[in-house]
Amino acid sequence: MSHSHGSHDHGTANYNRAFIIGITLNLALVVFQAISGVLAHSLALLTDAGHNLSDVLGLLLAWGANLLASRPPTQRFTYGLRRTSILAALANAIFLLVAVGAIAWEALQRFHEPAQVSGGVVIGVAIVGILVNTGTALLFLSGRKQDLNIRGAFLHLASDAIVSLGVVLAGIVIVVTGWNWIDPVVSLVISGVIIFGTWELLLDSVKLALDAVPEGLEPLAVRTYLTELPGVTQIHDLHIWGMSTSETALTVHLVIPGNHPGDDFLCRVSKELHDQFGIEHATIQVEQGDPNHPCGLEAEDKV
Template sequence: MFAIGIALNLGYVVAEGVAGFLYQSVALLADAGHNLSDVLGLAVAWGGAALARTAPSKRFTYGLKGSTILAALANALLLLVAIGAIALEAVQRFGSAPAVPGLTVSAVAALGIVVNAITAWLFARGRKGDVNVRGAYLHMLADALVSAGVVAAGVAIWLTGAAWIDPLVSLVIAVVIFWQTWGLLRETVEMSLAAVPRGIDYDRVKDALAALPGVEAIHDLHIWPMSTTEPSLTAHLHIPAGHPGDVFLEDVQAMLHERFGIGHTTVQIETGTACTLADERTV
């Protein structure tokens, strides 16, 4: 799936980039840059997924699951650099925009709609059960819409002869990429700082643990992403009546996985009151 998507998009990037240089269309070059970022994103996501399967070691006790977070952060930073280059070129073109063959631009961009739509279809089946796959699906779908915008720009240039439409569309594409990138950057920075993953409500998790039989207090509750798809949790549960046994722990793990998607859980049962981590300000 990743290999096919990368091959399709890489082939189109080359064709679109060559066409952009030949016909001096900054809109095509901007879209090619966007699609190249998709190729890099798919490649990094593929590589991150492969590294995440690395077995734990004495040095990396969680394996290399966190590599998916680093890969996503690197992608966001590279995209910001690409956005700056696209915007700079577009602004410079406004002063002396060269003549652009509108119908040719539209034809090349129309091919992009087909490529991105096929790639989105490849990820459509697995998008409901995997956040990474769903992200790739939505990204490819958005790219098809961006290519549609370039098609419309080409038609508008052909009808009006207004060369300034080309750099204008490239700026719009840069804004679209920035909008996608900003959300990715924020989320990956949060993940790298071990923030509670988006989609998990800390208070709801705490209330669910507090509602367990025998639990009188909870402290040292931490929820963080071990990778871009695997949330982890640790918590201390105060149960004065005594340790409830292994079945209780298994039930806690099953509940957290079913209700919140947290698959890696470590729970410490405490029957006394003396715990140095009971203060919420203590980590």
């Protein structure tokens, strides 16, 4: 078996500073929103505070996974701890959905027992939320397309800014009309926004945890490329999966009758897999197709 891999880019850029800033600002915002929400009797503010707290925990998870994923392999963990980034994204998505369920239930209870809400306080605090969430979301803007963890952080913070805008609008309506029932309505809308923004993250995380081909990579295109390589008469046992939220791995058997194509061929194929498809880690087994020694993994349904 021959093994080769392209130039590795383990994860995205170093986001330690972005994580520290984001966690600090959002934690301060959570305390500010929670105190203001209690004083103003605003469930919308408490909802936003709860969501921002989940974002803080999510940022901590993503940051921890980002640090663990950069650790080198060991004899026991031969791929290192890259997969922690997938587990962190999955845990983050599940936690958010559970939190949303609790928030939505509380909002429904408020319809039966509406509370007096201080609209002015709601507006002021929510404006602060818009500024904090927009600023911290921009810290993760550049890496959102390369890493599911970074994308999750960006989407949550960006959605928080939109949610805070909704809270501002609710506060304005309460000040103008005195309709306190707008507060739980906004809470339910906020819950819907969170579910909408989190659902894709949950699905992508589950798929990666189940070794699915990462989103944005077309397996048929990879198969076609490998099949059309010079001298290749057949390919089998092709597997493509995410080693982490930012790295893709591939294993494949190439049937090349005659002599072994050499290391130059393997290096070229690995580089092209990296450049064309973003596959960081390619393991290629070359076979000559001897019918007297068939490969046990040749059948398409064999794993």
